[in-house]
Amino acid sequence: MDDSTPTSLLERAAFADLADLAPAAAFIRDSDGRYLWTNHAYAHLYGLVPEEIAGKRIEDLDAPADACRFRALDQEVLSRGTPVRHSLGYRRRDGSAGRAVGHRFPVREDARTCVAGIYVDVTDHVRATVQRQEAEENLEALRDHSGLPCVLLSANGRVVEASAAAAELCRLSPHDLVGRRAHTLLAPEPGLDALHRRWNGLIARRTRRMETSAVLVDAQGWQRRARFHLTTVGHSAPRARHVWAVVTHQSLAHEALPPLTAAQIRILSLLAEGSSNGDIAASLKLSRQTVDYHLSRLRQLLGAATRPALVARAYVLGILAPRAWPPRSATAAHPLSTA
Known part of the structure; x- marks a missing residue:
């Protein structure tokens, strides 16, 4: 292009270059469902390049049921004249179900009102979110219904979560137990210094798990020796941020x-x-x-x-x-x- 090229065309060309390399899938279709333009991310969904999609209709690429849904969305945008934000399911190249979120909106192309869309594939994110929710639900069920006294501790030893059994062991409500520093629940003894050193090794990831024992002091001042299994949570950070502590054995509560x-x-x-x-x-x-x-x-x-x-x-x-x-x-x- 030379200096006489209209600014709008320059801006349009710059936008097209940007959109063509963007990771989000984008397209423009006319009111008949014919593709006028797609970027590489959109074409990749079908195992094609943009030049192979240009001129094709929706039905040429998608199954009849999907094509029908996509046409209905296009018509909604054209009739409303405003953007529509939504999520949609589609069939991925490997045959698995996919999920994408984005917008469709009206655009003017060659004096015609057309439909443009830009979408981000969130299939893996949704799957990971569902798996995480299921894992958290399973962990909560184990924590709350197993009967095991267990607490989730932060790296500085503060109680983040606690099972009902752990609260009962300390003769506290779960609400009162959460937020307490772990050392305030232990009786002074010579072995605490060694326990603190082992805890630091756990947080520094020199080890992932350990078993130890200490004397718990409940809210009424009674003591009991408890055996703990300590396990760090996560692997990505250089230092552990949380540790699960599970009481595997406990003695009878007694006065000092x-x-x-x-x-x-x-x-x-x-x-x-x-x-x-x-x-x-x-x-x-x-x-x-x-x-x-x-x-x-x-x-x-x-x-x-x-x-x-x-x-x-x-x-x-x-x-x-x-x-x-x-x-x-x-x-x-x-x-x-x-x-």
């Missing part, structure tokens, strides 16, 4: 008890194994009288009148690991232990 010594926990382990007082004394190189004293003291501390009751209390209070044999402490640094 005086700390047990390492020797007392070892005595409980041997007692649970079936050892006699004499066997315990020989194994720990203690006198029989010392073992008798410790067992008497343990019965007082744990509220157990007999040896079997003492073993049972040690398990339900979370002092001994519930699924370990030979019996052993539930944690290397138990909250009731100085070890």
Whole structure:
């Protein structure tokens, strides 16, 4: 074009170049449904190039039912004289159902009123949205109806979501539990520093999941040892933004008890194994009288009148690991232990 070319034609040519390379599918049809122009994105939907579509009618490219719908939309635009925004379904080249959203609007072309359209294929987006909604619904169902105490934690340890079972465990309403910092729900114990280091490793994605234990303190001040399974959410970000914490085991709730010594926990382990007082004394190189004293003291501390009751209390209070044999402490640094 030279400098004498009308500005409107220059603008039109520039727009056509832009529209031809745009990722959105665009077309212009006359009132008889004949294609006057399409861009490459539109032609690609049919496995063609724009030159192969120009001059064809709707029925030449689309199934009769689809062609009928598309003609009706064109007529609506022509009769109203205003743009129409809508979504439509169509058959993709691979035979699958597609979904597109966009506008159709009247344009003047060669002194005729024609119909132009521009659409964006949202099939993959819609499918991903539906899949995400289904996944969220399944997760909510699992969270709310499985009976498992579980919470979704932010990277800084704040409760984002909580199941009814988790709220019941803490003796709080779900509304009061959401927003709490996780450390305010834990009893102070020597193992918390190690737990914090492992948590940082989880957030930094040095590991995706871990199992740990801690002592929960409910709203009434009662304590229970709980075993947690922690799993990060998502993979794309360099640091995890959320972590699901699921309580897999929990002890009986109890008032805070005086700390047990390492020797007392070892005595409980041997007692649970079936050892006699004499066997315990020989194994720990203690006198029989010392073992008798410790067992008497343990019965007082744990509220157990007999040896079997003492073993049972040690398990339900979370002092001994519930699924370990030979019996052993539930944690290397138990909250009731100085070890």
